[in-house]
Amino acid sequence: MKALPRLILALPPLALLAGCIGEPDKPQRRPTQAARPAITVPSPAARQCMATLGSQHAVFSPVADRYYGSGCSTVGTVKLSALNTDSSTVSITNLGPVTCNTATPFAAWARFGVDRAAQQILGSRIISIETYGSYNCRNVAGTARRSGHATANAIDVSGFVLADGRRVSVLDDWNGGSPAERRFLRVVHESACKRFGTTLGPDYNAAHANHFHLEADGKSFCR
Ligand SMILES: [Zn+2]
Structure with missing residues (x-):
């Protein structure tokens, strides 16, 4: 940068x-x-964040700030093209602009949490992290409070594709996968809890049965 x-x-x-x-x-x-x-x-703070993101081996480009009204915006966001892990490149599917503040722990999580867990537990590195995206101008379900998605500060991760061709999805494998797949999903969920302020998964509520919600909001909420 x-x-x-x-x-x-x-x-x-x-x-x-x-x-x-x-x-x-x-x-x-x-x-x-x-x-x-x-x-x-980018603001000085955003530039500093993007320098950190670059040091996490992320391939990305800054996105112009946009304000949509009603508390919705994409400010300080980046478009992640890929994440480089120890020895390979991980693609990210279906992810638009996401705040640099959330992209940075996401890159570290992919590299140190997900990829290493996949190799240790499943015997294969990951090649792709599948998402339901980030920005979405909406409230937290059932509340009048804006979701982290309204400011592109959260990423919903739905699954992982391994180099050996396997696909491990939150929906199918959190409870229905092999013992190793279930363990892998719990390990990467736990790893996310250490890196994000808010991490939500299938054990939180039915709305999260098919994805992990990862958000760098400065809180300490792991379910
Ligand atoms: Zn979410």
């Missing part, structure tokens, strides 16, 4: 506003080149 400060200096002032699409009622502030793609200028 060393190129970022140089990028900012090179930008004309109007281009800095290209990412401010949360202010559509101020057309006079829009750049003159209407077709110009949105340019991301």
Whole structure:
């Protein structure tokens, strides 16, 4: 991410506003080149987070901040292309912009929690982590409180694909898998609890029967 400060200096002032699409009622502030793609200028905190994320062997690109109203936004987010573990590259399916704050423990979890557990317990490395995505402008089910998904701060993980072709899913294998698969899912859930503020799985409630909810929210809630 060393190129970022140089990028900012090179930008004309109007281009800095290209990412401010949360202010559509101020057309006079829009750049003159209407077709110009949105340019991301991460905050210092975001840049620091992205440096940390890069040190976790993640392949990613910053995403322009967006505000959707009603408490929903994608601010300080990245698009994760892949995660490099000790010896291979793990793809992430179905994941749009996610906050760097959550992407960073996610990368570490994939590398140190999931991949190593897969090799030790299942005898194969992982090649893919399947998700139900991150951003979703909604409340926590049954409450008036905004979900971590409303700010792209949570990732729902539904399963893992192994290099030997096996697929271990939260829905099918949390209770229905082989003893090794069940143990693997519990170990990676426990590992997530150490890295995320909130980790929810099938034992929390029926809404999480098919995925792990992983969110870096500074809390300490593991179910
Ligand atoms: Zn979730």
